[in-house]
Amino acid sequence: MHRQRIGWIAIAFLLAVACVAADGTWFAQVPEADRRRESPYAGQPEAKAGGAQLFADHCSKCHGADALGRGKKPSLRTKEVQTATDGEIFWLLRNGNRRRGMPSWSSLPEPSRWQLVAYVKSLGESNE
Amino acid sequence: MKRGLILCLFSLCIAAGCAAQELPYFVAYSQDMEEPGNLEVSFKSAQASPKYGDPFFSETMELEYGAKGWWTTEFYLSGQRTSNDSTVFTGFRWENRFRPLMREHFINPVLYVEYENLKRSDRSLLEVTGHDSISDLLLTNAQGGSETERELELKLILSSNFRGWNVSENFISEKDLNEPEPWEFGYALGVAHPLSMKASSRPCVFCRQNFTAGAELYGGLGDLEGFGLKATSHYVGPTVGFNIPHGPTVSFSPNFGLNQNSAGVIFRFSFSYEIQQIFGRGNH
Numbered sequence: 001m002h003r004q005r006i007g008w009i010a011i012a013f014l015l016a017v018a019c020v021a022a023d024g025t026w027f028a029q030v031p032e033a034d035r036r037r038e039s040p041y042a043g044q045p046e047a048k049a050g051g052a053q054l055f056a057d058h059c060s061k062c063h064g065a066d067a068l069g070r071g072k073k074p075s076l077r078t079k080e081v082q083t084a085t086d087g088e089i090f091w092l093l094r095n096g097n098r099r100r101g102m103p104s105w106s107s108l109p110e111p112s113r114w115q116l117v118a119y120v121k122s123l124g125e126s127n128e
Numbered sequence: 129m130k131r132g133l134i135l136c137l138f139s140l141c142i143a144a145g146c147a148a149q150e151l152p153y154f155v156a157y158s159q160d161m162e163e164p165g166n167l168e169v170s171f172k173s174a175q176a177s178p179k180y181g182d183p184f185f186s187e188t189m190e191l192e193y194g195a196k197g198w199w200t201t202e203f204y205l206s207g208q209r210t211s212n213d214s215t216v217f218t219g220f221r222w223e224n225r226f227r228p229l230m231r232e233h234f235i236n237p238v239l240y241v242e243y244e245n246l247k248r249s250d251r252s253l254l255e256v257t258g259h260d261s262i263s264d265l266l267l268t269n270a271q272g273g274s275e276t277e278r279e280l281e282l283k284l285i286l287s288s289n290f291r292g293w294n295v296s297e298n299f300i301s302e303k304d305l306n307e308p309e310p311w312e313f314g315y316a317l318g319v320a321h322p323l324s325m326k327a328s329s330r331p332c333v334f335c336r337q338n339f340t341a342g343a344e345l346y347g348g349l350g351d352l353e354g355f356g357l358k359a360t361s362h363y364v365g366p367t368v369g370f371n372i373p374h375g376p377t378v379s380f381s382p383n384f385g386l387n388q389n390s391a392g393v394i395f396r397f398s399f400s401y402e403i404q405q406i407f408g409r410g411n412h
Binding site: 006009046049050051053054056057061062094095096097098099100101102103104106107109110111112115 | 151158159160161163164165194196197198227230231232280282289291292294303305322325326327328329330331337373374404405
């Protein structure tokens with residue numbers, strides 16, 4: 001009886017875990033209001049420099065120091081990313097894309113995330 | 129030997145390029161998960177001199193692996209040394225955390241399940257539940273080592289990030305699998321904020337953005353037959369963490385006992401570093 005109760009609790013727990021939301025292409029999921037958000041640091045060289053420090057600390061190991069991606073980790077210098085709005089990239093940094101392995105960076109304060117956006121957008125497209 | 133091992137691990141850490149953005153919590157959990165493919169190695173210590181008991185130093189090694197973006201698994205090994213007594217290995221824990229919601233919300237739930245196989249002489253104090261009290265810390269290692277507790281621990285972690293603040297609430301329930309004892313309950317609350325919201329434009333080690341300060345409050349809530357604060361212990365304390373760029377994270381916290389059932393002060397220290405893409409996933 002005692003073990004049976006623990007078994008039911010374990011099953012309920014696993015069911016709760018299984019209730020994960022479907023996750024498609026992240027661009028399509030960005031709400032319109034977030035898409036239109038503008039960076040408070042747009043065009044500020046200091047913000048880009050701060051973003052470069054954050055990128056080196058947090059992002060470069062997966063996306064590469066040149067942001068061209070490594071293995072399955074995507075390049076951030078594709079046309080898709082470089083033409084994305086600041087708001088879209090900011091939304092991705094906050095929410096991540098867990099199904100694809102991209103963690104949320106919501107633990108970074110908002111100004112730091114905008115600095116990252118400024119840096120990523122400054123990199124420009126590359127087909128390498 | 130020990131120094132050699134530490135140096136070896138430190139070198140591995142530098143070579144791997146650590147990038148952990150850690151919150152300085154010792155008991156509370158936030159919504160943060162380990163990044164997929166990364167392995168974080170931590171050493172967490174607790175030192176205290178309980179009233180009427182011998183001072184002890186507990187050390188726990190923690191291996192945390194990001195299995196998926198929504199699943200983090202951890203394995204712990206614990207031991208402790210008590211003055212005028214002995215040094216003992218006290219057991220292991222295996223923990224899993226799951227994020228059921230893929231996106232960020234104002235409050236982010238995380239489900240936690242852990243199996244513990246620990247001797248009663250364990251003094252890692254990674255959670256306080258039920259009627260845990262200072263008397264548990266007065267057992268000799270021989271007394272505590274004669275009994276192994278196999279427990280199932282479940283937590284509901286609720287955590288929020290806003291304006292640079294992290295606020296985390298953990299609701300803990302624990303069941304002894306050996307004996308027909310009632311479920312025990314506990315709580316842990318944590319709040320933390322980085323000292324700077326923006327990153328410096330120049331590389332720096334001791335700049336404010338690399339420091340996080342906060343506080344933790346945790347304790348027991350009795351059990352199913354006696355829920356409440358009666359005969360429980362509680363602790364509160366400030367906590368500070370230092371994320372060394374491309375290096376490890378170190379955290380420190382003195383926890384102060386809030387009633388007669390608690391130890392006076394527990395000094396906690398942790399050293400953790402993250403090895404990126406441990407199995408080479410994602411590399412060329």
